[in-house]
Each structure stands twice: as structure tokens, then as C-alpha cells.
Amino acid sequence: xxxxxxxxxxxxxxxxxxxxxxxxxxxxxxxxxxxxxxxxxxxxxxxxxxxxxxxxxxxxxxxxxxxxxxxxxxxxxxxxxxxxxxxxxxxxxxxxxxxxxxxxxxxxxxxxxxxxxxxxxxxxxxxxxxxxxxxxxxxxxxxxxxxxxxxxxxxxxxxxxxxxxxxxxxxxxxxxx
Numbered sequence: 001x002x003x004x005x006x007x008x009x010x011x012x013x014x015x016x017x018x019x020x021x022x023x024x025x026x027x028x029x030x031x032x033x034x035x036x037x038x039x040x041x042x043x044x045x046x047x048x049x050x051x052x053x054x055x056x057x058x059x060x061x062x063x064x065x066x067x068x069x070x071x072x073x074x075x076x077x078x079x080x081x082x083x084x085x086x087x088x089x090x091x092x093x094x095x096x097x098x099x100x101x102x103x104x105x106x107x108x109x110x111x112x113x114x115x116x117x118x119x120x121x122x123x124x125x126x127x128x129x130x131x132x133x134x135x136x137x138x139x140x141x142x143x144x145x146x147x148x149x150x151x152x153x154x155x156x157x158x159x160x161x162x163x164x165x166x167x168x169x170x171x172x173x174x175x176x177x
């Protein structure tokens with residue numbers, strides 16, 4: 001089982017007990033405002049998401065980690081790697097993403113988890129380039145991408161929703177510099 005420990009977090013594969021807390025996160029309109037069409041997701045949709053994320057781990061050797069607080073064992077959200085197939089121009093890339101419960105915002109958890117995930121991608125999995133795709137108005141995700149030393153490559157538009165997107169990237173040589 002793939003696990004990563006940071007000073008405050010455990011990044012791990014998904015457990016059965018994660019469904020209810022992740023569904024709560026996905027049901028929060030503040031959390032979901034920058035995700036897909038912005039609509040909250042219900043328990044059934046969250047169960048399908050977790051099943052898909054676990055399948056990606058099995059198929060690709062990477063995926064989205066459940067992020068647990070070491071101090072309390074509480075599920076804070078997720079971070080991890082995925083193929084951004086919603087954006088045809090980036091569908092051959094590996095992307096990093098994150099989603100955290102709103103009570104954990106502003107505490108550095110997303111940056112801490114994403115940094116560990118980036119190291120995992122570039123050093124453990126041998127991925128030589130990682131992108132981050134987020135809505136242009138999502139300042140919190142912009143800040144995390146910058147903390148990861150990712151460079152803004154381009155702005156584009158979501159092919160379905162028409163939302164403005166920003167694509168940041170980092171490769172192994174930039175990461176090691």
C-alpha cells in the first residue's frame with residue numbers, strides 16, 4: 001500500500017470509512033465552487049468517484065490520495081495525480097490536484113500534501129513533468145501551484161463549460177534545481 005507521511009499528514013489509499021467524510025466535503029458548495037460545474041456532489045457520486053480513483057491507482061500506478069490528519073485521524077480531503085482528460089490539449093499529461101474540507105483551508109495542508117505528491121510523482125514514479133489545471137479565478141489553487149514552483153504555461157478555456165483555466169507545469173529538471 002502506498003503511503004506518504006509529512007509532518008502533519010498521512011497520504012494514503014482510500015478506506016471504506018472515507019466515504020461519508022469525503023461526501024461531506026463534496027457536498028459543501030464553497031469547496032465545489034471551482035470544481036467542474038460547481039455543483040455539490042452527493043454520497044452516491046462520491047462513492048463512484050472513490051471507486052474510479054482507486055481503479056486509477058490499480059491501472060496507472062498513481063492516483064488521488066486520501067489525506068488524513070496525523071494528529072486526529074480525520075479525513076481532510078485529497079491530493080494526488082490524475083490524467084486531465086476533461087481538457088483534450090492536456091489529456092496526455094499527468095496533473096496534480098487537491099480538494100480539502102473548508103475547515104482546513106488556510107493552514108498549509110494543501111501545499112504540504114501537494115509538495116509530497118509532487119516529490120512522489122517526480123522521484124518515486126519517474127514522471128518527468130506534472131501540470132496543474134485550475135479555474136482562473138481560483139486564487140487558492142493558484143497560490144498552491146506557485147508554492148510548488150510550478151510555472152504558468154498558458155491560459156485556456158474548458159471545452160464544455162467555457163470557464164477560463166490556467167495551466168501550470170513543472171518538470172524534473174526544474175524541481176531538482
